[in-house]
Amino acid sequence: MSKHLTKRADDYSKWYNELVVKADLAENSAVRGCMVIKPYGFAIWENMQAELDRMFKETGHQNAYFPLFVPKSLFEAEEKNAEGFAKECAVVTHYRLQNDPDNPGKLRVDPEAKLEEELVVRPTSEAIIWNTYKGWIQSYRDLPLLINQWANVVRWEMRTRLFLRTSEFLWQEGHTAHATKMEAVKEAQQMQDVYATFAEEFMAMPVVKGVKSDSERFAGAEDTLTIEALMQDGKALQAGTSHFLGQNFAKAFDVKFTSKEGKQEHVWATSWGVSTRLIGGLIMTHSDDNGLVLPPKLAPIQVVIVPIYKDEEQLEAISEKVNVFVKELRKKGISVKFDDRDTYRPGAKFAAYELKGVPVRIAIGKRDLENGTVEVARRDTFEKQTVQQDHVVEFVSNLLEEIQENLFKKAIDFRAENTTSVDNFEDFKDIIKNKGGFVAAHWDGTEETEDKIKELTKATIRCIPNDAKEEIGVCVFSGKTSSKRVLFAKAY
């Protein structure tokens, strides 16, 4: 395998695909559109899961598990939702294979084992969950119901890209039920905030919180709240969504509760999810032409220690010293790997960990032992520094925080440079075509204009930002009046 990556400036898309494979994150599988998440990539997902799960539980949610399959009759109950996903559903029609009489040693679907009702492999679980909630909710005392599920889902995709768009992906989906509209709206907002906090504090990926336009809304929702990030190539990435579902699913599945006042009412709902797509966002926010760059808070290995030695004796002396650091660093909760394999040279190890985005590398050789020093290199800036062994634990601990902050700051600066306010359609087209990034522009609020802009520029409305200022203006396309700017971009 060649160690050199295509450069981002030459072909961003190729750079991404190569990076994902070479850094051992994921690869395509024998199943069309489905990926294998390799151990190193999965370890990043596990770190993401751990933090998100903690945040969900701190906000009162519990995990549960619902079936992988949705009977077709349930799937079609909420019509808009069904229509939105029908075209990308994997469908189970049979429950048995048998020996193929025409091909000895081969199997075929047993025609006798056809299901009476087809089963849809869940593309999302609203239908099966709301059908279940019907049995769980009778009274206001059963509300709110605050449940999350970690699961795999399948949406048949024709054009796939590792992490960003795959036919099967891993995600979490929260599904909550509430007694009042206000409560459900607040829940949807709360989860948008949780996602934004996670993206910024852990992924070091700045996001814009906003609401989707009608045409970009989740099928079956009243409102879709989103967090939108900006990738290095100037394209936006929808990184997480939180939906206020109104009473649509409660009505489709007839889920009512008796209020304190003794009245029968339909409950109010939300759903919200983030997926392994976040790993794609993480990669495209921080990585460089040398490979992956990981924020320390999500890095499976935060510090790697590479010994530089000529013989067994030197390695032994170095190891003795290193084992002390390892112990102390781990005591501080820092994840450390001491790579003392004799099957690879230091240079090859350096290159491998650079490619894999390990935030801090410590090298220690014979001269370091004599001088009581180590060499500390940071992945984000490539800076190297000689550090006294006595101070190495404190130094590394601070450095990890500094790297986390630096990555976030760099990403914030990049986004600022690549967000352009635009007041006429010529500029709009020019910026979208030549500069990319977010374009903040006035929009008249109609789907017609939105469609037309998309057709002409491939840019879509990423969101109407929560913090958009009230400002009198005219739509960049139609010239009609508008009260705030929305964010446009080409998107993944």
Added chain:
Amino acid sequence: MSKHLTKRADDYSKWYNELVVKADLAENSAVRGCMVIKPYGFAIWENMQAELDRMFKETGHQNAYFPLFVPKSLFEAEEKNAEGFAKECAVVTHYRLQNDPDNPGKLRVDPEAKLEEELVVRPTSEAIIWNTYKGWIQSYRDLPLLINQWANVVRWEMRTRLFLRTSEFLWQEGHTAHATKMEAVKEAQQMQDVYATFAEEFMAMPVVKGVKSDSERFAGAEDTLTIEALMQDGKALQAGTSHFLGQNFAKAFDVKFTSKEGKQEHVWATSWGVSTRLIGGLIMTHSDDNGLVLPPKLAPIQVVIVPIYKDEEQLEAISEKVNVFVKELRKKGISVKFDDRDTYRPGAKFAAYELKGVPVRIAIGKRDLENGTVEVARRDTFEKQTVQQDHVVEFVSNLLEEIQENLFKKAIDFRAENTTSVDNFEDFKDIIKNKGGFVAAHWDGTEETEDKIKELTKATIRCIPNDAKEEIGVCVFSGKTSSKRVLFAKAY
């Protein structure tokens, strides 16, 4: 919902089904044979996962994720494995739904969207994983490959029972590749040990470690190691299996490596798994006619505190005290719930937590406040004790350990009482029919005898125990010579 459970002595199976539903662990779903794991049941699974995952990582394994679907042509590559699972495979044949022209508002499978090759929903992942390993393994330096996956799998079942046998279940499956036969054999043994340790130390469920007879072996394995537990009704439960796969999958998928000596060799393999079935085993090992009994190490709530009060003022005074305990108990890593809901009376709360198997209940009322005491009740023995508030944290902390030990001891004693050595077939039939439990008997080692015994008594060979003594004897059925006793039982 009636609070009373069927008694175990009256109908064990009915007791089990009621308990699972009433204790809020799981329920049947709208999908035939698939269950919904409710938050309380899922929290037990999360605790199991956390411990197992830690043990897997401590033994050098990493997690990864492989596709849900297996193309039919890969599935059939290892013939024995394929044959073993073919009859219970859910098969995806189409990738799209469309509006049904005959039924407005309804969907149907789009006949144009038929897959060229059918996809099997994984019943186990050897096929897809070994097809992937082919690309990962070239040299001895790539070995051993020690990977685990947490996933859902589907095996179409006609007769299902919550947790014990469901069409979809959650599990972990380890898949390892090794350079030598010896290493693979040792890995399979190591994982059997890990499972046994987990079962005994965390689930407080004693298990017999042994090896399966030929007819009970995993399809495609050379040897299946098992841990077998004994349920309260005298039936055995296979609680976890670890397979030495020889080179069967390496040959089926042509996975070779270059050895240190430069030779091309097929790799050696293991696979091993435990599933949500363990929750069924947990229930049937400890629970009683009043409901669930949970070992403290896996209980989602270890201690519940119920205030007994007449008015707001009393509740406030009690809460002030309780909040101190809660804080201190949590500091010790103990999971505590303070149930101060005013929508339920103390008696109802007591009954609910008894049903849910919370190991320790603390009640505190006005008189306790005056006396500086609390009432501590343990779920396993129903014993109650008045404890000084100053000592409550230490008392509870010790009590949790004591309950964990007591449950294990009770289960060990039960198994000892229900393991019978038998030397002739009349006694064998009598014990299996009237007493149940494990029967240790000599067996001539033939499948013929095994089948005949099963036919006549419904008992199967659970395992040939690892620690079976060499002992000259004659087969309980055929009278042929035998060198050790094996364990028979009726089984789940």
